[in-house]
Amino acid sequence: MEKTWNNKAWFLVLPVLVLVAFSAVIPLMTVVNYSVQDTFGNNVFFWAGTEWFEELLQSKRFWEAMARNLVFSFIILAIEVPLGIFIALNMPKKGWGVPVCLVAMALPLLIPWNVVGTIWQVFGRNDIGLLGYYVNALGFNYNYVQDPVDAWVTVIIMDIWHWTSLVVLLCYAGLVSIPDAFYQAAKIDGASRWAVFRYIQLPKMQRVLLIAVLLRFMDSFMIYTEPFVVTGGGPGNSTTFLSIDLVKMALGQFDLGPAAAMSLVYFLIILLLSWVFYTVMTNYDAER
Amino acid sequence: MARIEVNHIRHSYLPNPKKDSDFALKEVHHTFEDGGAYALLGPSGCGKTTLLNIISGLLHPSHGQLLFNGRDVTRLSTQERNIAQVFQFPVIYDTMTVYDNLAFPLRNRRVPEADVDRKVRETLDMIDLASMANRKARRLTADQKQKISLGRGLVRSDVNAILFDEPLTVIDPHMKWVLRSQLKQLHRRFGYTMVYVTHDQTEALTFADRVVVMYDGEIVQIGTPAELFERPRHTFVGYFIGSPGMNVLPVALEGRTAMLGAQRIELPGVPKAEAGAVELGIRPEYVKLGREGMAVSVSKVEDVGRHKVVRANFEGKEIAAIIGEDDEVPAEPRVRFDPAGINIYAGSWRVEMGA
Numbered sequence: 001m002e003k004t005w006n007n008k009a010w011f012l013v014l015p016v017l018v019l020v021a022f023s024a025v026i027p028l029m030t031v032v033n034y035s036v037q038d039t040f041g042n043n044v045f046f047w048a049g050t051e052w053f054e055e056l057l058q059s060k061r062f063w064e065a066m067a068r069n070l071v072f073s074f075i076i077l078a079i080e081v082p083l084g085i086f087i088a089l090n091m092p093k094k095g096w097g098v099p100v101c102l103v104a105m106a107l108p109l110l111i112p113w114n115v116v117g118t119i120w121q122v123f124g125r126n127d128i129g130l131l132g133y134y135v136n137a138l139g140f141n142y143n144y145v146q147d148p149v150d151a152w153v154t155v156i157i158m159d160i161w162h163w164t165s166l167v168v169l170l171c172y173a174g175l176v177s178i179p180d181a182f183y184q185a186a187k188i189d190g191a192s193r194w195a196v197f198r199y200i201q202l203p204k205m206q207r208v209l210l211i212a213v214l215l216r217f218m219d220s221f222m223i224y225t226e227p228f229v230v231t232g233g234g235p236g237n238s239t240t241f242l243s244i245d246l247v248k249m250a251l252g253q254f255d256l257g258p259a260a261a262m263s264l265v266y267f268l269i270i271l272l273l274s275w276v277f278y279t280v281m282t283n284y285d286a287e288r
Numbered sequence: 289m290a291r292i293e294v295n296h297i298r299h300s301y302l303p304n305p306k307k308d309s310d311f312a313l314k315e316v317h318h319t320f321e322d323g324g325a326y327a328l329l330g331p332s333g334c335g336k337t338t339l340l341n342i343i344s345g346l347l348h349p350s351h352g353q354l355l356f357n358g359r360d361v362t363r364l365s366t367q368e369r370n371i372a373q374v375f376q377f378p379v380i381y382d383t384m385t386v387y388d389n390l391a392f393p394l395r396n397r398r399v400p401e402a403d404v405d406r407k408v409r410e411t412l413d414m415i416d417l418a419s420m421a422n423r424k425a426r427r428l429t430a431d432q433k434q435k436i437s438l439g440r441g442l443v444r445s446d447v448n449a450i451l452f453d454e455p456l457t458v459i460d461p462h463m464k465w466v467l468r469s470q471l472k473q474l475h476r477r478f479g480y481t482m483v484y485v486t487h488d489q490t491e492a493l494t495f496a497d498r499v500v501v502m503y504d505g506e507i508v509q510i511g512t513p514a515e516l517f518e519r520p521r522h523t524f525v526g527y528f529i530g531s532p533g534m535n536v537l538p539v540a541l542e543g544r545t546a547m548l549g550a551q552r553i554e555l556p557g558v559p560k561a562e563a564g565a566v567e568l569g570i571r572p573e574y575v576k577l578g579r580e581g582m583a584v585s586v587s588k589v590e591d592v593g594r595h596k597v598v599r600a601n602f603e604g605k606e607i608a609a610i611i612g613e614d615d616e617v618p619a620e621p622r623v624r625f626d627p628a629g630i631n632i633y634a635g636s637w638r639v640e641m642g643a
Contacts, residue, residue, distance in 0.1 A: 184346050185379035187366045189440055190396040199381045199392075 034260035052261035062262065064237070065245045066269075072241065073220040076159050080216060081209070083160070084167025089201070091172055102172075105165040113162075117229025120158040124230070144231060148238035155227045155239055162226065163216060170212045174205035210281045214274060221270055242266055289481050290356040290448035292320040292343060297352030299338055305350065312338045313349070314505040320449070322357075323479040325472075327496035329486060331528065335505040336485045337453055343483065344371045344451050356448050372441020373451040377458055378433035382426040386417055389425045390439050397444075411443040414474065431463040442474070449481040456491065468495060489529050501525050517571070518629075523636045526569050532597060535575065535607045536633070539568045546632070549603035551582045556627040557641030559634075567633040572597065574629025575609035577617065581624035586617055 035052055037045040056062050091101045108116070124144050126132035135142040144154040178200065186196045224243040227233065233240035233248070240248075246266065250259035299313040308314060313335045320326055328336040341347040342354065345366035354362045361369050381389050390411055394404045412418040415435045420428065425436055434455055441450050452471075456464045472495065475482055486492050492499050493513040501509045501516065501524075509521040520526035526534030539546035539553070541561065546553045546568050553568065577584075577598055584607070588599040591613075598609045598617060609623060632639050 179377060181375040181377055181379050184344075184366075184373070185375060185437070185440075187346065188344065188371060188373050189393040190367045191392070192396065195392075195396065199383060203382045 031260045031263050034256045035264055036257075038257050048257055052257045053265070056258060056261050056265060061237075061245065062242075065240055065242045068239070069221055069223075069241045072156070072223070073217055075156055076163070076220050077213065077216055079156075079160055080164045080167050081213060084164050084212065085171050085205070085209075087164070087168045088171035088175055089197070091168070093176060102169070105168050105172075108162050108165050109169075111162075113225040114229055116158065116162050117226040120154060120161075120226070121230045124154050146235055148235055151231045151235060151239050154230060158226055158230065159220065159223070163219070167212045167216065170208040171205050174208040175201060178204050210278075213281070214277055217277060218270060218274055221273070289322050289479060291322040291358075292449060292481065292483075293353075293355040293358075294318050294320070294339070294343070295353035295355060297339075297342060297349045297354065299335075299342060299347065299349045299351075311350075311505055313342070316352075316507055318500065318507060318510065320481060320483060323481055325475050325482045325484070325495060325497050327484045327486060327492035327499045328502060329489060329492040329499050329528075330502035331487055334502045336487075336502050339502070340373075340451050340453055340483060340485050343449070344373045345369045346373075370444065370446060370448050371451060372438075372444065372447045372449070373453065374434065374437045374441065374455045376454045378430060378437050380425040380428075380433050380436050382424075384425055385422050386425050386428070386436060387412070387421040389436050390443050393440050393444055407443050407445065411439045414442060415439045416470075431459045431467055434459060434467065438471075447480070449483060452482065452484040452486075454486055455484075456486075456488075464491075471495065489531075493529075501528065503528075519631060519638065520569065521638045523567060523569060523633050526571070526631075530571055530573075532572055532608045534569045534571045537568045537570075537602075537605050537607070539566060541566055541632075548605070551603055553582075553625055553630075554627065555630055555632065555641065559632040559639050559641050561632060561634040561639040566639070567636075569631040569633055569638075570625050570629050572608040572610045574626040575607060576624045576626060577609045577611050577615075577621055578624065579618050579620070579622060581622040584621055584623050586621050589617060 036048055036050070038048040038051075039045045087105075092098055111119075123129045124132045124142075126136045126143050132142060132144075141147075142150050144150040182200050183196065186200060191199070222243055223241055224247070227239050227241060228244055228247075231239045233244045242262075243266075246259060246262050249255050249262065294316050297313060297316050298311055300311045302310050305311055316335075316339060328339060330336045338347065342349050345361070345364060345368075349362065352362075353360055356369065381392060384392065387408055390408045391404050394407060399407075408421075409418070412421055415438060417432065417435060417439070420432070425433065428436070438450075438455075441447060456467060459467060468491065471482075474480065484492070484495050486495075493516075496513075498510060498512060499516055500507055501522075503522065503524045509516060509525045511519075511521075516525055516529050520529065520534060523534070523536050526536060537548055539548045541547075541559060544555050544558050546555055546566075548568070559566070577600075582602065584600040584602045586598055586600045587606075590597040590599070593613075595613050596611050596615070598611055598621075600607055600609065600621065600623070602623065607623075611617070632641065
């Protein structure tokens with residue numbers, strides 16, 4: 001077949017190119033530009049080369065924030081995914097309970113993130129907070145402002161409260177798409193409850209679970225608003241995650257060069273980890 | 289294998305059924321003989337799947353009893369009844385191989401692995417999938433998947449019955465014939481009690497020794513394909529079986545004669561019904577179109593390949609007649625009713641005719 005060469009087609013992709021350029025490419029390039037220069041204000045820049053990157057990769061502060069981030073993501077995934085599956089399995093499949101459960105599940109997702117932070121900030125306070133006050137009244141010494149462990153527990157519980165619903169809703173969508181005949185056939189084959197889960201429900205949920213894990217991982221690795229509102233990264237640096245550290249550096253100290261270098265490294269790490277997750281899980285899928 | 293007695297079973301999906309119309313299954317009383325091949329035939333919503341699910345134990349009936357070989361199993365679970373069922377859409381365990389799919393029901397019942405292996409290999413041969421034993425089940429075609437569903441039933445040597453719920457719906461037409469004849473073969477070789485639900489009359493008539501026709505929650509007739517064709521017990525059976533269905537005409541009786549408008553139709557005997565409004569049923573195959581008999585006006589001729597279907601107006605009623613592929617419709621068409629094909633219905637049910 002004769003191919004038609006026609007450069008007019010470029011006009012058709014132009015709008016999206018312009019949009020992406022302004023929303024992503026140009027800001028990203030600006031960051032790249034900052035990351036290789038130094039400035040003392042007045043819009044005067046000096047070439048710095050890879051200096052900021054070298055400094056960053058040798059900085060203890062960066063690696064500690066990174067470690068906190070990884071531990072945080074690991075803990076919330078380890079809790080939210082099994083818990084989400086468990087709740088989805090126990091949600092009603094028909095009747096008036098369905099809309100009630102769905103709305104209840106969707107509620108935390110609809111609340112703005114800084115409001116979620118504020119809710120838990122007040123909820124956990126040991127002078128006026130419902131949770132903090134009664135936990136202390138029961139004899140536990142709970143104070144997220146002073147104790148790093150308490151701060152971590154608060155941030156993790158808050159994240160579970162906020163985001164488990166997402167896993168639940170995704171899993172539930174996977175579960176209700178399974179035709180009744182599968183459960184009936186399993187009954188006839190004499191399958192146990194565990195076998196039904198292992199060989200029918202889990203395989204059918206696999207795709208949505210992949211999406212759930214990816215979304216939760218990326219989100220938790222970039223978490224900023226909620227811990228910032230609740231603990232402000234403290235006590236000390238105990239809940240200072242990468243994003244909080246980055247904002248401190250960029251806007252608090254106005255160190256544009258180091259902050260730009262950190263942004264880029266941060267971005268590459270998220271890209272790399274997401275790619276690894278995705279590849280591992282889709283390959284596993286293809287092998288089966 | 290088992291003889292299955294359905295003992296005055298009624299079923300309603302409502303919690304407190306009161307009227308007759310609340311029941312999906314009004315009252316079914318029938319015995320499926322050991323080793324028989326039965327088809328449950330009827331339109332959508334007639335209760336045939338409900339009856340099947342009651343037999344398999346996926347549903348428990350509101351009233352009545354179910355006996356397997358004389359033993360009451362009404363309250364037993366599906367598993368305890370030892371039934372195999374093949375569903376409309378193939379059910380396979382995606383993550384397992386073909387072999388593991390077949391082994392699954394046995395392993396669930398803690399059968400020793402040596403026996404599992406022997407049984408699975410036997411079954412693979414029966415359903416012609418031996419060469420695919422180690423393939424992932426989800427990569428197979430729809431008809432192969434449906435064979436796996438069937439195989440999971442066959443693999444348990446002691447099943448009481450194999451139930452089919454419209455198993456060929458998603459299968460390609462040319463594979464339908466193949467699968468159906470393989471089913472028949474399995475039935476002849478191993479003598480399973482088989483109950484096959486379908487709304488397709490061809491499927492029912494070719495598969496089963498005896499066809500159970502259901503309509504509106506009731507069994508209206510049980511018989512061989514020939515009986516259903518020649519002597520439909522209910523006008524519904526007449527409509528539903530045959531293509532096109534039976535002509536049903538309102539007539540007035542007078543001894544051996546049925547009168548429709550100005551026409552007098554000679555009957556083969558005296559119907560044992562009150563004289564008065566009844567219906568006359570005659571299949572298009574017995575309506576002879578020619579130059580003699582009663583006058584009709586032809587409205588349409590449909591050529592279906594092997595024969596032609598003539599739609600005509602007879603005393604203000606629509607009737608259908610079948611003529612040969614090469615026959616022509618005469619200029620002044622007339623019809624004659626072959627007495628051998630005439631049935632008389634009172635209140636939709638067939639009445640016997642005396643001499």
